Amino acid sequence: xxxSVLAVDGIAKxxxxxxxxxxxxxxxxxxxxxxxxxPNGAGKTTSISIIAGVLEADVGTVHVLGExxxxxxxxxxxxxxxxxxxxxxxxxxxxRENLRFFGRLYDLTGGALSSxxxxxxxxxxxxxxADDPAKEYSGGMKRRLNIAVGLLxxxxxxxxxxxxxxxxxxxxxxxxxxxxxxxxxxxxxLYTTHYMEEAERLCDRVGIIDDGEIKAEGTRRDxxxxxxxxxxxxxxxxxxxDGMVARLERIPGVADASVVDGTFDLLVxxxxxxxxxxxxAFAEHRSTVTSLQVIEPDLEAVFLHLxxxxxxx
Numbered sequence: 050x051x052x053s054v055l056a057v058d059g060i061a062k063x064x065x066x067x068x069x070x071x072x073x074x075x076x077x078x079x080x081x082x083x084x085x086x087x088p089n090g091a092g093k094t095t096s097i098s099i100i101a102g103v104l105e106a107d108v109g110t111v112h113v114l115g116e117x118x119x120x121x122x123x124x125x126x127x128x129x130x131x132x133x134x135x136x137x138x139x140x141x142x143x144x145r146e147n148l149r150f151f152g153r154l155y156d157l158t159g160g161a162l163s164s165x166x167x168x169x170x171x172x173x174x175x176x177x178x179a180d181d182p183a184k185e186y187s188g189g190m191k192r193r194l195n196i197a198v199g200l201l202x203x204x205x206x207x208x209x210x211x212x213x214x215x216x217x218x219x220x221x222x223x224x225x226x227x228x229x230x231x232x233x234x235x236x237x238x239l240y241t242t243h244y245m246e247e248a249e250r251l252c253d254r255v256g257i258i259d260d261g262e263i264k265a266e267g268t269r270r271d272x273x274x275x276x277x278x279x280x281x282x283x284x285x286x287x288x289x290x291d292g293m294v295a296r297l298e299r300i301p302g303v304a305d306a307s308v309v310d311g312t313f314d315l316l317v318x319x320x321x322x323x324x325x326x327x328x329x330a331f332a333e334h335r336s337t338v339t340s341l342q343v344i345e346p347d348l349e350a351v352f353l354h355l356x357x358x359x360x361x362x
Contacts, residue, residue, distance in 0.1 A: 053112075054079050054128075054205050054237035060099050060109030061261075069095040071261040072109070077206070082228065082238040084252030086245075086348070088356060092261035093241050094134075097210055100239070102126045114205055127155075130204035132196050134211050140184035144175050144194050147183060148201060155202040169197040172230065174223045189220020196227065207231060208239045213247065225250060245349050255348060259356040269348060270319075276354045278346035279304055280320035282327060284313040288336035296334065300326045320345065 053076040062070040070092045077083045087093050098104035100111050102118050102125070111118045113125035138147050145166060152162040170176040173193040178186070183194060192212055199207060209228065213221045228251055232238050242248055248255055249269065256266040265272055290308050297306040297315060302323040305316040317323040320343045331338055 053077060054114060055100070055239065056110075056112040057096075057100060058110045058112075060096065060106040060111065062095050062099060062104065062107050069261055070099070070106075073258065073261070073263055074109070075256050075263065075266060077237045077239060079205070079237050080232055080235045081253045082232045082240055082251050084248040084255040085239060085241045085258060086248055086255055086352065087258035091258045091356075093258060094210070095261075096258070097208060097239070097241065101129060101131045101208055127202070128205040130199035130202065130207045132199040132207070132209045132212055134214065136191055136195055138183050138191060138194050138198065141182060143180050143182055144170065144186075144197070145179045147194060148197060151198045152201050157202065165201055165203070169200045172200060172227050173197045174227070187217060187220065189216035189223075192216050193220060193224060193227075196224065200231070204236070206237045206239065210241050211243060212240075213242065213244065245347065245352070248348055257352060257355050264355045265351070269345075272348060272351045273346045276351055278350055279316045279318060280323075280346070281344040282313075282315040282317055282320055282324070283340075283342040283344065284315070284327065284331070284338055285340035286311055286313065286331060286336040286338055288334070290336070293330075293334055293336065296330050297327065300330060302326075 055077040057076070058074045059072045060070055060074070061072055073092065073096050075083065085093055085096065095104065099106045102120050102122065105120045113128050116125045118125040139150070142150065148166045148169065149162065152166065157165060170179050173196050175190060175193055175197065178190065183191060186194065196209070196212060213224050216224070225247060228238060228240065240251060254266065254268055255272060257264045265275055290311060293313070294306050294308055297303055297313065300323060302318045303315055304318065307314050315327065328338065
């Protein structure tokens with residue numbers, strides 16, 4: 050039984066004296082979006098080139114749907130849709146013509162190809178511009194067409210290498226919505242980005258890579274726990290605050306509580322689990338909660354802690 054769509058085990062690659070990738074490994078299941086985050090020069094592009102079968106690893110293995118992938122294998126490569134950083138479309142052709150050309154490379158023909166072209170144009174939001182030359186598209190629309198090419202053959206694994214770089218906000222949101230839809234339909238997605246908020250929104254798990262190594266991996270909650278960050282709950286109330294801080298501090302999971310001008314500030318281990326007890330405490334005190342905000346620690350703090358660099362460095 051195949052448990053993972055993609056399984057990467059200990060891949061390494063050197064270029065002369067430069068060790069670009071040093072024992073990278075992770076897995077992606079069907080319906081999961083995995084974010085690979087790292088500063089420039091961290092080893093992301095080399096890792097993706099190996100995973101896509103474009104570059105041979107010095108050591109280590111890559112399996113797609115349980116079958117080993119190398120630069121020489123064909124069947125596991127056919128299960129991958131690769132959307133590179135650089136645009137891979139023909140500007141003088143329309144979107145439909147581009148897709149028909151690439152579809153033939155995937156051995157798609159006739160009605161099946163036409164139907165699939167219509168489907169992917171809908172997914173990326175270009176159905177209404179399908180017969181316009183790609184050179185007339187905005188940068189964001191060209192990137193959406195690039196993604197459509199990668200989706201044509203219904204891959205089990207979609208690799209998106211910084212797909213929103215330099216695009217307008219409307220196209221960026223359309224791309225993110227498309228990725229969410231595809232993941233929800235069971236496609237495995239490997240996603241690299243320079244935008245931390247995209248990783249926060251899309252990725253079920255994240256691997257942070259630096260100096261060619263995976264420094265940490267897990268869900269956002271897992272990664273935040275590595276540096277001891279806590280959730281923050283800010284509550285505004287009407288009514289007496291006397292004795293309320295002491296009451297809140299007795300709630301399991303509350304690490305600290307304070308109040309200034311009727312606004313309570315709580316540091317908690319996990320807000321979702323603590324909130325019911327917080328509401329109950331205010332109700333017992335006959336205080337009305339007028340406003341509540343939950344502030345969760347983000348991946349940026351983890352990234353800086355593990356790499357000492359900002360994501361875009």
